[in-house]
Amino acid sequence: MIKGLTHDVETGVPNKITKFKGKISTGWQPNEGPNKRNAPLASGYFRVMKEVVSTIRLAGNKTQQVKKWVQNDEVQNELIKACNDSKTPRKIEFMCLHKTPAEMWEPYLGKFSQTEGLMCKSNGQGTIPIQLEYEGENRVRKPRLFDGKAECPYKECPDYKERVCKEVAHLKLFPLVDMSTNPYQLTTRSINTIMAISSALDDMYNLSRAAWKIQCQEQGKMLPFDGLFGVKMSLVHRKIKSGGREVYITQIEPSAEFSASVMAVVQRGIAKKQHAALTASDTSMVDVDMLADTTSSADDAPIAGALPDLSDDEQKNVATEFAADADSKDDKKEGDDELDKAAGQMLDEDKT
Secondary structure: OOEOOOEOOOOOOEOOOOOOOEEEEEEEOOOOOOOOOOOOEEEEEEEEEEEEEEEEEOHHHOEEEEEEEEEOHHHHHHHHHHOOOOOOOOEEEEEOOOOOHHHHEEEEEEEEEOOOEEEEEEOOOOOOOEEEEEEOOEEEEEEOOEOOEOOOOHHHOHHHHOOOEEEEEEEEEEEHHHOOOOOEEEEEOOHHHHHHHHHHHHHHHHHHHHHHHHHHHHHOOOOOOOOOOOOEEEEEEEEEEEOOEEEEEEEEEEOHHHHHHHHHHHHHHHHHHHHHHHHOOOOOOOOHHHHOOOOOHHHHOOOOOOOOOOOHHHHHHHHHHOOOEOOOOOOHHHHHHHHHOOOHHHHHHHOO
16 A cells, blocks of 8 residues: 555545446447537447557648547447347346445546546535646645535536536446456446436345345354345346437346345345234344444445546546537537437337
C-alpha cells in the first residue's frame, strides 16, 4: 500500500483502475458507421467493441496515433450465434465475478470533458460533489461548494440545468462468449436503464442474503456468504413504454438456475417459519442476531466523490461517445434525446 498512490490518503480505499478487455454498446457514436450526425444514435441491439490504435495524418505530412473503439467482429459473430443467429442480438449472458452490486455497478452524476475526463462527480442530492481543479500545473480534486456548502443540489445544479452534468453508470461484466480475466464495460446515461439495473441487482443481492440466512439456520452454523459471485445473469435489451413512447432499455435478468435455487431455499424458509408460528416452536439453530440484516447492497456503495475505476482515456471517451463534452454545449439536447429514444429502425420487427 502506498497512500497517495495506490490508495486514497484519507480513506485507504484502493485507487483502482480496471483494465477492460472491451465494451458493450447499444448505439453508434457520433459520426460512426451509419450514424452521420454529431450526436449518438441508438442501434437497438448489443455491439461488442474493442479498442484499436490508428494512425491519422496531420498537416505538414505529420502523423499521430490515436485510440478508438471499433466493433469486434469476431466476438460479435459469437454473440450472434448465441442469439440464434440474430443479426441484432439483444441478449448477452455473462458471469458475475463480484460479490456485491457496488463492485460491478456504479451509477452517479458526472460532468465530462473530451480533454479533461471526469470534471465533477457526486452521488446525488446532498452528497459531497468533487470537482477537478488546477493548482499550478497539478490536477487536484476538491469538494465543490454550492451556496457555501459541499452538497450536491442535483437538478438545481447549473451544470445539470445546462445538460452538461447527467446521470451515468458503468457496469463490469464477463460475457460467456468471451470469458477472460479482464471484464467488459457497459456505460449508460439512460435513466430507465440505470433504474432497471440498480433494482435488479439489489433484488438479487437481497434474495441471496435471505437464502444464505436460511441456510445458516438450517446448518446451525455461520456459512460463508459469496453474494452474487458466480451467478449467471443476462443483459437484455428490450422495449418498454416510457413517457408515452416506446423506448429500448437495458436490463439485467438472473439465470433460471439462480432463480430456482435461491427461491427454493427462500420458500423452504418461509414454510418453516409459518410452521413454527402455528406450533409456537422455534426452528432456529443459530443465533439470529448474528444474521441480522446489517448490510445491504446500498451500504457497499462507493465513497462519495471517489473516482470510477476508469482510465483517463476512458473518462474522456464518455464525453465523446455520448456527445457530452462540457467544453462544448452545442447539440446537448439533441444528443440526450437520442439516448432516450427507441431504436426506431428496430421497432417494426419486434411487433410480430
